[in-house]
Amino acid sequence: CTDKTGTLTNNKMEIKKIFFDGKIVKDIKKINSKTFESFRNSALLCNEAKDTEKGFVGDAEDIALIDFFNKKGVDIIKLREECPTIKLEPFSSEKKFARSTNKINNKVVKYTKGAPEVVLKQCKKIIKNGKIRSLTYKDRTSVLKMIEQFSKNSLRNIAFSYNDIFIGVIGMYDSPRQGIKSL
Numbered sequence: 001c002t003d004k005t006g007t008l009t010n011n012k013m014e015i016k017k018i019f020f021d022g023k024i025v026k027d028i029k030k031i032n033s034k035t036f037e038s039f040r041n042s043a044l045l046c047n048e049a050k051d052t053e054k055g056f057v058g059d060a061e062d063i064a065l066i067d068f069f070n071k072k073g074v075d076i077i078k079l080r081e082e083c084p085t086i087k088l089e090p091f092s093s094e095k096k097f098a099r100s101t102n103k104i105n106n107k108v109v110k111y112t113k114g115a116p117e118v119v120l121k122q123c124k125k126i127i128k129n130g131k132i133r134s135l136t137y138k139d140r141t142s143v144l145k146m147i148e149q150f151s152k153n154s155l156r157n158i159a160f161s162y163n164d165i166f167i168g169v170i171g172m173y174d175s176p177r178q179g180i181k182s183l
Contacts, residue, residue, distance in 0.1 A: 017171035032130035
């Protein structure tokens with residue numbers, strides 16, 4: 001098995017599936033506003049893409065998150081100004097997550113994005129329909145089943161959390177380049 005991002009694929013990631021509140025979300029507008037805000041902040045503040053004269057430059061996943069929220073009317077530049085970064089721990093393949101510590105309304109919040117099994121292990125709580133509660137065995141099992149389902153559909157999975165609160169998982173897809181034979 002070979003992963004040739006950018007060689008066999010277009011290197012243009014796109015969010016295909018969103019899993020929040022214990023279910024696949026078909027319409028992002030129907031997500032509770034607190035859950036949406038947490039997802040947005042985790043995805044955009046814990047994001048290593050750099051703003052340049054030619055637009056954002058960085059990892060395909062980070063760019064896809066910026067594009068996704070830009071289409072929803074979110075201004076990442078304004079968000080970064082309103083929620084300044086105190087510390088950014090870049091993604092590494094050893095730890096399998098990135099973390100951003102930000103100041104929001106005079107509070108310090110840590111946002112994490114990365115491999116779902118790693119992010120999930122770091123969490124003690126979950127946000128569901130805007131309410132925070134303990135993360136149960138049933139919740140963990142549900143998330144792990146969804147990750148497996150997303151993976152079977154050729155999706156790259158990324159989980160999001162803030163502090164020790166699990167937000168959800170997205171599945172991204174990088175389509176094959178034109179002319180690459182289907183298997």
